[in-house]
Each structure stands twice: as C-alpha cells, then as structure tokens.
Amino acid sequence: MKKRIAVIEGDGIGPEVTRQAVKVLNAVAAAFNHEFDYTYCLMGADAIDKTGTPLPDETIDICLKSDAILFGAIGHPKYDNDPAAKVRPEQGLLKLRKSLQLYANIRPVTTYSSLFHLSPLKSKNIEGVDFIIYRELTGGIYFGKKETAADGSQASDDCTYTREEIERIAHLAFQHARKRKNKLTLVDKANVLETSRLWRKVVQELALQYSDVAVDYMFVDNAAMQIILNPKQFDVILTENMFGDIISDEASVISGSLGLLPSASVGKGAALFEPIHGSYPQAAGKDIANPTGSILSAAMLLDHLELKEEAELVRDAVNWTLQNSFVTKDIDPVNFYFTSTIGELICDYISGKISGTVNTENIELRKSTII
Numbered sequence: 001m002k003k004r005i006a007v008i009e010g011d012g013i014g015p016e017v018t019r020q021a022v023k024v025l026n027a028v029a030a031a032f033n034h035e036f037d038y039t040y041c042l043m044g045a046d047a048i049d050k051t052g053t054p055l056p057d058e059t060i061d062i063c064l065k066s067d068a069i070l071f072g073a074i075g076h077p078k079y080d081n082d083p084a085a086k087v088r089p090e091q092g093l094l095k096l097r098k099s100l101q102l103y104a105n106i107r108p109v110t111t112y113s114s115l116f117h118l119s120p121l122k123s124k125n126i127e128g129v130d131f132i133i134y135r136e137l138t139g140g141i142y143f144g145k146k147e148t149a150a151d152g153s154q155a156s157d158d159c160t161y162t163r164e165e166i167e168r169i170a171h172l173a174f175q176h177a178r179k180r181k182n183k184l185t186l187v188d189k190a191n192v193l194e195t196s197r198l199w200r201k202v203v204q205e206l207a208l209q210y211s212d213v214a215v216d217y218m219f220v221d222n223a224a225m226q227i228i229l230n231p232k233q234f235d236v237i238l239t240e241n242m243f244g245d246i247i248s249d250e251a252s253v254i255s256g257s258l259g260l261l262p263s264a265s266v267g268k269g270a271a272l273f274e275p276i277h278g279s280y281p282q283a284a285g286k287d288i289a290n291p292t293g294s295i296l297s298a299a300m301l302l303d304h305l306e307l308k309e310e311a312e313l314v315r316d317a318v319n320w321t322l323q324n325s326f327v328t329k330d331i332d333p334v335n336f337y338f339t340s341t342i343g344e345l346i347c348d349y350i351s352g353k354i355s356g357t358v359n360t361e362n363i364e365l366r367k368s369t370i371i
C-alpha cells in the first residue's frame with residue numbers, strides 16, 4: 001500500500017518524538033511491504049520563526065493532499081505569558097483543524113499494569129480503566145465571536161453550536177460505542193447553558209437510532225469528579241470543545257504519564273494524529289522525552305488507513321517495552337532509556353529482531369549515563 005503522510009514536527013520535543021514515530025512507520029513499511037511518502041511542513045512557533053505565520057498556506061495545501069498527518073507538539077514559552085502577542089503558535093493548530101474540518105478529537109484512555117504505581121489514583125480504581133473521549137473540535141467557544149472593548153475594560157467569547165455540528169460527531173461516537181461496550185456518556189452543562197441543552201436534545205434524538213447503546217448524561221462538573229472517583233464507569237464520553245479539552249487532560253493522568261497517550265482528529269479531510277502532551281520545552285533536544293504517545297498516534301494512523309494488523313503490532317511493541325522497563329525518564333527517573341533508544345527498540349521488535357528472552361547488554365549501553 002502506498003500512502004502520503006504529511007509530517008509536522010512542530011515545537012519543543014515535537015521533532016524528537018515525531019522522528020521516533022516516523023522510524024516506527026518505516027519499520028512497519030519494511031515489514032509489511034508498504035510505501036509511506038513523507039512531506040515535512042511547518043506549524044507553530046517554528047513556523048512563526050521561519051515564515052512569520054503559525055500556519056503557512058503551503059502546510060494546509062500539503063495536508064489537503066495527504067492521506068494522513070502526523071503532528072508532534074505546539075507551543076513556546078515566549079508566547080505563553082504575553083497576552084498582547086498578535087501571533088501565537090496555537091493559532092496554527094486551530095486554523096488547521098478548521099481548514100481541514102477535523103471536527104472530532106478522539107482520545108483513548110487506557111492503563112498499563114506495570115505503571116499503576118505512577119498513577120495519582122489507587123491501583124484498585126484504575127485496573128481495567130478503558131474509555132475513549134470524543135471531543136468536538138471545530139466549534140463552541142474556541143471559534144465563536146471574540147471581542148475586547150476598545151478601552152480594554154471588557155471582553156467576550158461566544159459559544160455557538162449548530163445541530164449539524166453536534167450530529168456529525170455524535171454519530172461517530174455512537175458508532176464507536178457499538179464496537180465497544182455499547183455505552184455513551186454525554187458530558188455537558190445543560191442545567192446552565194443553552195448550547196448544552198441543544199447537545200442533549202440532539203443526542204436524545206439520535207439515541208433512538210442507536211437503541212442498542214445505553215446513553216447517560218452527566219454535568220461536566222460532576223464528570224470531572226467521576227473521572228477521578230470511578231473512571232471504570234466510562235466507555236465512550238462525548239462532549240463539546242472546551243469541556244473536552246479540560247476533561248481529556250484530566251483523564252490523561254490516570255495512566256501514570258501524560259507521555260503515553262495518543263490522539264486522532266478526524267473529519268472531512270485527511271485525519272491528524274498527535275500525542276496529547278505539549279511541547280515540553282524544558283526537555284527539548286535532550287533525548288529524554290517519552291516517544292510513546294507519538295508512536296501510539298502512529299498506530300492510530302495505521303488503524304485509520306485500515307492497516308489493523310500493522311497497528312496491533314506497534315501496540316504490542318509498545319506494551320513489550322513497558323513490561324520490560326524500557327522506559328523514558330518520566331516513567332523511571334533513575335533507570336531510564338533515551339527517546340531514540342525506545343524508538344529503536346520498538347523498531348527492532350517490529351522487524352522481528354527481538355525474540356523471546358532479551359539480551360539486555362546492547363540495550364544497556366544505550367541507557368542513560370546519568371544513573
């Protein structure tokens with residue numbers, strides 16, 4: 001199979017983790033006889049530095065012509081504390097989502113028994129946690145009218161949703177629930193917000209078409225609490241843009257490290273795959289960032305291209321590294337391996353170079369020197 005993949009390495013640790021994911025895709029291509037053509041393009045602070053804009057038109061063009069997009073991370077501290085900044089790296093990502101109509105952000109939350117000790121939650125509460133968040137990505141308060149009074153004394157952000165915007169993502173979430181445990185939870189604030197009441201109405205109507213899926217409704221403040229108290233109760237969570245942004249970060253800590261989790265943003269055009277972590281500028285260039293989120297995003301990309309066996313093999317390889325304590329510094333601050341070493345190990349697993357018992361001698365050589 002021949003596919004065109006746009007690669008946006010982005011800012012901070014984006015380039016180094018994305019490079020591991022590309023290595024892994026190359027190992028998959030070699031093992032299964034596929035051809036992946038990569039086109040590199042700019043977005044974020046990197047793009048501002050090089051072109052003056054966070055999302056050059058060329059990047060949109062390349063993404064439109066690709067079968068999938070692999071993205072690293074966005075953001076730079078020099079913009080974070082400057083409310084007056086006219087251009088911001090994040091504007092690039094928001095514009096790309098809108099331009100490609102990537103209206104559904106999908107974030108699976110799973111746990112790994114070898115990492116239970118890292119979770120802020122008790123092991124008994126996280127064992128078996130496995131849910132997925134469908135966050136609406138191109139509407140709501142993120143994209144509503146924004147105004148600041150001329151004298152700077154007042155500002156507003158409108159939150160608007162149309163029935164169509166809700167229906168299209170709700171269908172995806174219902175269909176996914178059918179492939180899982182047939183349960184969907186709509187998270188909203190329908191006791192206060194008009195937009196949330198529209199979400200509830202539309203989802204209640206659609207539920208009639210998916211009578212095999214059990215639907216429940218939860219206010220976002222309660223959901224924030226339930227995700228910590230009893231995360232096992234969830235299967236598919238469906239929610240609007242801003243609530244989804246917040247609860248998906250909250251949910252990401254359950255597994256023990258933000259560095260593990262992948263995401264997919266799908267819609268009308270090519271889908272985009274990115275780890276959920278940020279650009280982590282303090283770690284940039286040190287070869288210590290966790291590439292797992294990016295590599296698992298590549299697995300989601302393979303799933304999206306209907307390469308199921310290939311995607312499973314990547315996930316098996318990741319599980320193998322975690323089970324054998326081949327982990328980065330965020331997971332084991334003393335006995336850790338470099339970003340690039342984890343990438344190589346996963347490639348070796350995919351190419352069949354690792355079998356049964358592992359001779360750790362060579363691997364040990366590439367371990368951190370800081371132990």
Ligand code: IPM
Pocket residue numbers: 074090093094245
């Ligand atoms: C995310 C990020 C973005 C968002 C930022 C970088 C604009 O936090 O993908 O969750 O808020 O959507």
Ligand code: MN
Pocket residue numbers: 245246249
């Ligand atoms: Mn976020």
